[in-house]
Structure formats: structure tokens, C-alpha cells
Amino acid sequence: MNSLSFLQTPSSLAQPGTVTLVGAGPGDPELLTLKALKAIQAATVLLVDDLVSDEIAALAAPSARIVHVGKRGGCKSTPQAFIEKLMVTAAKEGETVVRLKGGDPFIFGRGGEEVQTLRAAGIVVHVVNGVTSGLAAVTSIGVPLTHRDHAHGVVFVTGHAKPGDEGTDWRALSATAHSARLTLVIYMGVSGAQRIQQELLTGLPAQTPVAIIQNASLPTQRHAVATLQTLQQTIQSEGLASPSVIVVGDVLRGIGALQQTEPLARSA
Structure with a gap:
């Protein structure tokens, strides 16, 4: 058996109607955690930040829908309220949603705001840390x-x-x-x-x-x-x-x- 075969098994992160905030790390795909990789592969919808590398976004399943929601200082950005609305809507439609964020979701990633919004809407939310x-x-x-x-x-x-x-x-x-x-x-x-x-x-x-x-x-x-x-x-x-x-x-x-x-x- 492949030593990484457990990455393909179901987990609490791969449930429909949930949102997982995933830290994609600083950009190098090899700095992803195994838990982050598992969540990305299980997602049916990914909302991807500007600072997430293409190599990391490409780890998603071929059937997954990828939505780029840029958030970068000094550049035109997707409004935060709109991103939160997308997460809530997709989760309520039964999707397995991953919010893929550069670095760590809870270090200047607006993860705290998003968790509050999702919980207020009755959405189950998980957080996977990343290398900041x-x-x-x-x-x-x-x-x-x-x-x-x-x-x-x-x-x-x-x-x-x-x-x-x-x-x-x-x-x-x-x-x-x-x-x-x-x-x-x-x-x-x-x-x-x-x-x-x-x-x-x-x-x-x-x-x-x-x-x-x-x-x-x-x-x-x-x-x-x-x-x-x-x-x-x-x-x-x-x-x-x-x-x-x-x-x-x-x-x-x-x-x-x-x-x-x-x-x-x-x-x-």
C-alpha cells in the first residue's frame, strides 16, 4: 500500500455543506501540510486567493470548480463581503468548499471574519493551518x-x-x-x-x-x-x-x- 494512500480516504474535512479555510503557505507546494492537500483534493468548489500559486490550485480534483477571488494590497480586490456570500451560498447548496488562502488563514488572512460569518449562517467550518x-x-x-x-x-x-x-x-x-x-x-x-x-x-x-x-x-x-x-x-x-x-x-x-x-x- 502506498504510504500516502490515507490522503484519499474520507475525513471530516470532506463533507458536503461545509467550508474549510486552508492555508496554502507562502507559495512552494512542498510546504503544504498533508491535511491541506487532503482538503484541496476533496473540494468541489475552491475560492482561491491571488497569492496562491498555480501549482497549488492545480492539486484540486479535475471536476472541482475554481473561483479566483483576488485579495492583494494596492490592487483591485474582490470585496470581502462578496467572498463570504459565495462561501455561504455554495455550502448551503451542498458543496464541499475550500477557501484557499496564502500563508495561514488566521495570520492576516481575514480568517477570523470569515469564520464568524460562516458560523452565523449555520455553516460547519474547519480551519487548516499553513506556513505563514x-x-x-x-x-x-x-x-x-x-x-x-x-x-x-x-x-x-x-x-x-x-x-x-x-x-x-x-x-x-x-x-x-x-x-x-x-x-x-x-x-x-x-x-x-x-x-x-x-x-x-x-x-x-x-x-x-x-x-x-x-x-x-x-x-x-x-x-x-x-x-x-x-x-x-x-x-x-x-x-x-x-x-x-x-x-x-x-x-x-x-x-x-x-x-x-x-x-x-x-x-x-
Whole structure:
């Protein structure tokens, strides 16, 4: 018997009239969990985010209906309310629905909002975790998020506030990160990098190491290592863009990343 034959057996995730929020990870199909793969293969309808790679979407059954519902900062996006309506409608029609999301559904993936909506509509909902891009990004350049000598904790934070929301208090966060020795992992921060840099400099030293990783885990991945003082300048000079993760902290210095980082790999 094939050692992975259990992937084809029924499970609680493969029931009609249910929705499963599946974390597709940062893009590399090999970083999918087995549970995520099983849910994708069992789905009759998949609602797929922009940041999910084509290779992962292709793992769905040939008979499955795939609906692309892009959600990316700075680009035209499918309204969140419309996506939630699609999930509820399909589940009530007896479909086995998978909401396929980049990274992890519960880390800046609006998974909490979707679970609330689905439960309010009486829909059974499951969640399958995925490797979040903040972890995959630093791993891809050989950096830990925590280190006994350099970082006692890590903060995942978004650089993109909800409309009408003031967003992160970067000044307060910088002071806390400095005193508590925390690594900062900033999602969706490229467009606001100049403001983030200015406000983090109120509490963190200018020479604090920074890494910017674009398209983490994909063949098109590019990255640069700089300091907090040169963050915005580096993003501009290297042409880095979304989707990128910005990492701030002494874990970069601790393993010599500033000295050992290879030149940026330019995609064709």
C-alpha cells in the first residue's frame, strides 16, 4: 500500500455543506501540510486567493470548480463581503468548499471574519493551518525568528491598516521591541515603509539589521539585507515590491547575515 494512500480516504474535512479555510503557505507546494492537500483534493468548489500559486490550485480534483477571488494590497480586490456570500451560498447548496488562502488563514488572512460569518449562517467550518510567509521568508535566508542570544520573542504585525483605522503604533512597538529584544515581522509594509522606518527609529538604533524578502519560497524570490536607517532607500534601489515581508531585529546580525547575504537574484 502506498504510504500516502490515507490522503484519499474520507475525513471530516470532506463533507458536503461545509467550508474549510486552508492555508496554502507562502507559495512552494512542498510546504503544504498533508491535511491541506487532503482538503484541496476533496473540494468541489475552491475560492482561491491571488497569492496562491498555480501549482497549488492545480492539486484540486479535475471536476472541482475554481473561483479566483483576488485579495492583494494596492490592487483591485474582490470585496470581502462578496467572498463570504459565495462561501455561504455554495455550502448551503451542498458543496464541499475550500477557501484557499496564502500563508495561514488566521495570520492576516481575514480568517477570523470569515469564520464568524460562516458560523452565523449555520455553516460547519474547519480551519487548516499553513506556513505563514513571515516564517518562510526568514527561513529561506537562513535566519531564525528567535535566538537565545539575540531575540526573546517575535511580533507579527501588519503594515497595512484597515480603512479608517489608525493602524499600528510603531513608536510604541519600537520601544517595546528594543527593551524586550523582539524580532519584528512586518507583513504588507512595503508601501508604508518610509513611515514605518521613521517611527521605528524613535525606539530602535539606526543600525538595527533589516531584511526585505519578496516572493518568499518561490523561484522568483529576491531579498536584500540593510539597516533600519537605509530600509526605504534599499527597497527603492533594489526595486523590491509586494508581496514582501520586512524583518527587523538582531537575529539578522547574530548569524552574520549582513556579511554573508548573496547578491539579489534577478528574475528574467
